[in-house]
Amino acid sequence: MRRHPQIPGRMVSGLLALLLASAVALLAPAQPAAAHGTLAESTPAGGATVREPVTAVRLFFTEKAAANAYFTITAPGGTRVDNGWSYGEPKPLAKPVREYFLVNGQFEPREYMTGFPAVVAVAHLPAKGQYSVSYLSMASDGDAVRGTMTFRYNGPVTAAPQGWTPPSTQPDPALLAATEQHQTSAQGSAVPTTPADPSTPTAAAAPPAESTGESGPGARAWTGWAVAIVVAVGLAGFVGWRRRPARTGKPTGRGRTSHATPARRGAGPRSTNKTVGARTGGGVGAPAAGGKQRPRTVASARTVATTDGASTDALDSEPRPDVDAAAGTPGSRLSNAHLTLFVGGLVVALLSGFGLARIATADESPATGDARPSAGGPPASGQVGSAIDGHQHPAGTGPHTHPGDGGTGQALATGTTVSAGGYALQPLERSQSPGVRADYRFRIVGTDRQAATRFAVVHDKPLHMIVVGRDLSGYQHLHPTMAPDGTWSVPLTLARPGGYRVYADFSVTTADGKQQPLVLGVDHTVPGAHSPTALPPAQAQATAGPYAVSMTGTPTVxxxxxxxxxxxxxxxxxxxxxxxxxxxxxxxVVREGDLGYVHVHPEPELVDGTVKFWLTAPSSGRYRAFFDFQVAGKVHTGEFTINIS
Structure with missing residues (x-):
């Protein structure tokens, strides 16, 4: 039976180089975000359960908070219970924090061993449940420092001080202006570490490997990578040993003899063995002079470096009998079986090492601080997620997350433009008659002027369409369907004449397979005499069908x-x-005036019997908030006016 041809060693070497290069690319750490003044730890700790009354919350940063820093503590009912803040005495951190600084184009780590506390007074504890602590400050290098941590209180209720009223203050305008100017999120690259000698300056360290921007490679991470590299090198050495031909002239097995051909100076390879039928077209065992058959010769070219620096092309020639060498016989070629085992082992080694590294870096994330979880992961204990691109999520909620706070009102509220990120909302109808049900059709067009057809399913739908009047009335949350040519359509009825804003909220899948979340907006008109509806006054109660809906909390710019x-x-x-x-x-949430749009997603579970959202208000002004919920299979909407001064 004819055997499969053997794989040349040169191909093995190339494959090995490709795999090692892929391993380097796979295991190479991502560049961290440079952020300073990050939250290192807190008392109570983020996510902790407290059973005794507390009079203050201590937040330990890697440098002193700004004099005009802003702190809030919110009780389970949504009422603020903070009562001012002050600086505390620095103390050694339980776990040192590593921050990265961009110096001459490279990230350099710096270890912080001391925490500088901001002590936020707690006026009283009005209820059991989850308390939220939010902060906004400015680091010494101009980066914004913002975030939120939570803890749960299960102790006795305490009374408010006599004459005390919940605060409703907003951050210092100078602080807000500074954060908007720098447009940074302060989601830090803080990495708790345990150096052997804290007094010794840290050498250049590899940046964090996780997409969270939080974890640096610890001992187990490096162990995982080392396992992959060592096993790969070991396999490579084994292959090299198996491929090394014997030079003793003794039989190497099954009638096969290896010969060493002396090197020759010259421009090209030349065999000293005249029987090269296998290379020149002669068959196996082709007759030589005298009618006798000679063994087939297999030649392989190599370059030998000489002592005078010149290179010599040599041709190793070894006769091989007609009998095909069994798999595993040492020689200049590697068998298919060995190649398969080698490649499989190398892949398993690399993946195992990569897995160990990922597990290690995930386990070494800080327990508190400015969290930025990876997409789809569980929320870090006591921390909240990010806000940008008109979407705001708790950490890791839903099928996608977004990279940090935008830092500006415009970044936090979107939908004011018809195009963004290389895509445009192209309506096929721009008006319709009042009270008439008509199909509203549109396309999402890329820079190639072709309609996009690949969309990620986010919250059970590939695209959410929000319609609201320019006077913030007539809210509708719809879900169009897409035709194969990329045309979306949905039945739409608008009862009153006037101007409307149509928002397309979606995540398009780009050519490289990544998801790009976008919110695009376009105007839509219903002709006729229009009398704008006055915005209702702000209040904490609303009616949605047969249900009463209450809203608590203090939106903060x-x-x-x-x-x-x-x-x-x-x-x-x-x-x-x-x-x-x-x-x-x-x-x-839609802003009055420019109709800036914010879509907020809640905690995955009810918190103390309520639906809890984390809202970052884009700016001062008036807003209309639309809260959608479902009971007994029917969707209802509670509407609220929010004034932010």
Whole structure:
């Protein structure tokens, strides 16, 4: 039976080089985000459960908070209970923090061993449940420092001081202006470490490997990478040993003899063995002079470096009998079986090492601080996620997350433009008659002028369409369907004449397979006499069908603040909320004037019986908030006016 041809050693070498290069690219750490003044630890710790009354929350940063830093503490009912803040005495950190600084185009690590506390006074503890602590400050290098941590209180309720009222202050305008100017999120590259000698300056360290921008490679990470490299090198050495021909002239097995051919100076390879039928077209065992058959010769070229620096092309020639060498016989060629085992082992080694490294870096994330979780991962204990591109999420919630706070009101509120990120919203209809049901059609067009057709499913739908009047009335949350040519359509009825804004909220899948979240907006007109509806006054209660909806919380410009929504069937009985589009509620906030749009996603589970959102208000002004929820299979919307001064 004819055997498969053997794989040349040169091909093995090339394959090995390719695999090693891939390993380097795979295991190479990502560049960290340079951020300073990050939160290192807190008392109580983020995510901790406290059973005794606390009078203050201590936040330990890697440098002193700015004099005009802003702090809030929010009780489970959404009421603020902070009562001012002050500096505390520095103390050694339980775990040193590593921050990265961009110096001459390279990230250099710096270890911080001391925490500088900001002591936020707690006026009282009005209820058991989850308390939220938010902060906004400015680091010495101009980076913004913002974030939120939570802890749960299960101790006795304490009374408020006599004459005390909950604060409603907003951050210092100078602080907000500075954060907007630098447009940074302060989601830090803080890495707790345990150096052997804290007094010794840290040598250049590899940046964090996780997409969170939080974890640096620890001992187990380096161990995983080392395992992959050592095993790969070992396999490479084994292959090299198996390929090394014997030079003793003794039989190497099964009638096969290896000969060493002396090197020759010259321009090209030349064999000293005249029987080269296998290379010149002669068959196996082709007759030589005298009618006798000679063994077939297999030649392989190599370059030999001489002592005078010149290179000599040599041709190793070894006769091989007609009998095909069995797999595993040492020689100039590697068998298919060995190649398969080698490649499989190398891949397993690399993947194992990479897996160990990923596990290690994930385990070594800081317990508190400015968290930026990877997409789809669970939220870090006691921390919240990010806000940008008109979307705001708790950490790791849903099928996608976004990279840090935008730092500006415009970045946090989108939908004011018809195009962004290389895509444009192209409506096929720009007006319709009042009270008439008509199909609204549009396309999402890329820079190639072709309609996009690849969209990621986010919260159970590939695209969410929000319609609201320019006077912030007539809210609708719709879900169009897409035709094969990329045309979206949905039945739309607009009862009143006037101007409307149509938002397309989606994540398009780009050519390289990445998801790009976008919110695009376009105007739509209903002809006729229009009388704008006055915006209702701000209040904490709303009615949605048969349900009463209450909103608690203090929206804050530039600061991530908790907002709670509670739905009641009657004054004594909460409604049984059902998941709607993958969550217990959705919050759309639209700014009066430019109709800036923010879509906020809640915590994955109810918090103390409420739907909890983390809202970062883009700017001062008036807003209309639309809270969608589902009970008994039907969707309802509670509408609220929010004034932010």
């Amino acid at each position: 530039g600061v991530t603040a908790p907002m709670h929504f509670q739905v009641s069937a009657d004054p004594t009985r909460p409604a049984q909320l059902e998941p709607y589009l993958g969550a217990y509620g959705h919050l759309v």
